[in-house]
Amino acid sequence: MFRLRRMRESDLLKVRDIERVSHPLPWRLAYFRQAVRRGWCCWVIEDAQTVAGYGVIQIVRHQAHIMSLTVAPHYRHRGLGIRMLRHLLREAGRQGARWARLEVRPSSQAALSLYGSLGFKARGYIRHYYPGPGASTGALVMTRRVQRGSKLRSSHG
Numbered sequence: 001m002f003r004l005r006r007m008r009e010s011d012l013l014k015v016r017d018i019e020r021v022s023h024p025l026p027w028r029l030a031y032f033r034q035a036v037r038r039g040w041c042c043w044v045i046e047d048a049q050t051v052a053g054y055g056v057i058q059i060v061r062h063q064a065h066i067m068s069l070t071v072a073p074h075y076r077h078r079g080l081g082i083r084m085l086r087h088l089l090r091e092a093g094r095q096g097a098r099w100a101r102l103e104v105r106p107s108s109q110a111a112l113s114l115y116g117s118l119g120f121k122a123r124g125y126i127r128h129y130y131p132g133p134g135a136s137t138g139a140l141v142m143t144r145r146v147q148r149g150s151k152l153r154s155s156h157g
């Protein structure tokens with residue numbers, strides 16, 4: 001039985017471990033700590049006592065910026081990513097956001113397909129967004145509207 005709850009500082013070691021195995025440029029633990037302390041919208045999804053995934057959004061005025069969305073490898077393909085994303089969008093709507101925005105690697109098939117299934121559309125491309133040891137990589141910018149308190153449109157029903 002999975003449940004969503006706000007991220008706590010006591011989750012950060014586990015979050016850092018999942019982050020390290022999930023991203024080519026993982027956030028450092030201190031970055032997550034700052035996000036929690038600054039009151040960004042930081043959530044985890046847990047299975048019994050174990051963090052299975054997490055998401056972070058920063059809301060500035062009417063825009064929710066999805067900063068992080070990750071599911072631990074062992075828990076993928078069970079609908080947790082989509083559940084977390086729906087939850088983050090609902091929270092964003094509650095907090096007055098009208099738009100959600102994110103950046104994603106064009107090579108991240110799983111992420112592109114997840115975002116597409118919840119109505120995100122590619123609106124632009126930022127060159128050299130992700131630094132790399134050899135060459136940097138660009139990011140697709142995706143957005144969708146967020147409606148306050150309304151149901152989320154999704155191809156998953």
Ligand SMILES: CC(C)(COP(=O)(O)OP(=O)(O)OC[C@H]1O[C@@H](n2cnc3c(N)ncnc32)[C@H](O)[C@@H]1OP(=O)(O)O)[C@@H](O)C(=O)NCCC(=O)NCCS
Nearest residue numbers: 022069070071076077078079080081082109110111113114
């Ligand atoms: C992207 C990620 C969060 C998806 O989490 P997940 O829990 O496996 O996703 P879900 O089970 O909720 O899948 C939701 C939808 O996403 C898509 N999807 C998920 N994994 C996929 C894959 N490997 N290939 C293609 N589509 C995929 C599918 O459309 C899926 O719907 P379906 O199961 O009805 O086909 C997870 O793969 C992850 O953490 N990846 C590494 C970090 C990352 O890329 N984060 C996002 C960019 S910052």
